[in-house]
Amino acid sequence: MVTIGWRLRRLAQALFTVWAVITLSFAMIRLMPGNAMGAMMVRFEQQGMSPARARELVELRLSLDPDKPIHTAYVEYVLNTLQGDLGTSVFHNEPVVDLLAAALPWTLFVLSWSIFISFFIGIAAGALMAYWEGGKLDVGLTSWAVLMGSIPFYVLAILLLIFASYRWGIFPSGGRQPTGVEAGFNITYIRGILYHATLPVLSMLVASGVASLGMRGNSIRVLGSDYLRVARLRGLSDYTISTQYVARNAVLPMYTTLLISIGEMFGGSIVLEYVFNYRGLGLLLYEAFNQRDYPLMMGGFVLITIAVVIALLIADMTYSWVDPRAGGQNSDSY
Structure with a gap:
């Protein structure tokens, strides 16, 4: 039989996967060379905006403050993402x-x-x-x-x-x-x-x-x-x-x-x-x-990954109900 402990481990794996994806998206925006923040600021400055105004727009679009320490910005980004705030599209200018x-x-x-x-x-x-x-x-x-x-x-x-x-x-x-x-x-x-x-x-x-x-x-x-x-x-x-x-x-x-x-x-x-x-x-x-609409790219990346994780979690959690012959303890979808 599938135990409660096994279900909790599968749930923990799913939550860890979602956290890893959100962390990866933050790293791609903030930490990688040629990062999205720098590219967006250059684009706004090329449109005639002042560096201060460009930095302000980057903060609004990405839900990140470039001046804040990385750990503070990371915590805010994770909380905003979990609340459904994925930033504003650069091209469409919509959430x-x-x-x-x-x-x-x-x-x-x-x-x-x-x-x-x-x-x-x-x-x-x-x-x-x-x-x-x-x-x-x-x-x-x-x-x-x-x-x-x-x-x-x-x-x-x-x-x-x-x-x-x-x-x-x-x-x-x-x-x-x-x-x-x-x-x-x-x-x-x-x-x-x-x-x-x-x-x-x-x-x-x-x-x-x-x-x-x-x-x-x-x-x-x-x-x-x-x-x-x-x-x-x-x-x-x-x-x-x-x-x-x-x-x-x-x-x-x-x-x-x-x-x-x-x-x-x-x-x-x-x-x-x-x-x-x-x-x-x-x-x-x-x-x-x-x-190069980075907020939209990262938002879609997070959405698709979460959808796949949920599908796999449902498969793991319900397979023993669909097929009582299978215990499922040895399966590993993640």
Whole structure:
């Protein structure tokens, strides 16, 4: 069984990871050579501001006082970050939290659909591959899974953009919502959002290949269990055995993989949203890199890391509930 002490250790690991990320972001802003503070002050001074005014703006944008001792500035930075104060964007001149809050739902919309569809296809295909192991269906689906798992998502994104958008004109080449339609909870607007998100979602379906291979391996192990022999002797149908016995038990180890894939897709969203000009969190961070918008870059870095840490913590804390056979004490996600 998973003990309270084990859960507390996992929670402590998660909190330590968040603290380390915040500390790293502070170091990148304040301590590294060619640091963000100096670069921002030079930029403001080049715009005709006095050194005093430039220093004041740097303090406001980064929530840091350049004149304070490092340890004092560090404590203030950590407290401000934990309170949700990530500074002000240099380029947009808006609070970083507001910019991230406006962009994050669009990225979550694409990622949630991508993850759901990928794992649904992967689980179904993997179960079929394992149940008819060695047959034509298994060979065909395994070839498809290997191909999908080998293609980088951005390559598939470019191919879909070329053919489905530019050549055939089936889907739009960019954007996240329809033009000329009032935003709101209406059929036209919702259809337009789904229409614009179709190609980004399809591009991330390469994850279904890896998921199906994982499901196939889990299912083959389950098929060798003694209780399946008993089920066959009882005269249960192939459908009942494959769905209620094989699929149900083989899908349990996929739970952790599902949550871990959230972090991987968050990282991939930067390239994906750039390809489709889909204005979500990824494209916002890409533009921040190009504009050297350090507060926005660090804020996005902290947000994505915290999201991944939370996903891994949920996986660790709940896996023993999903699969009572697993104690989880020996797993280590961090």
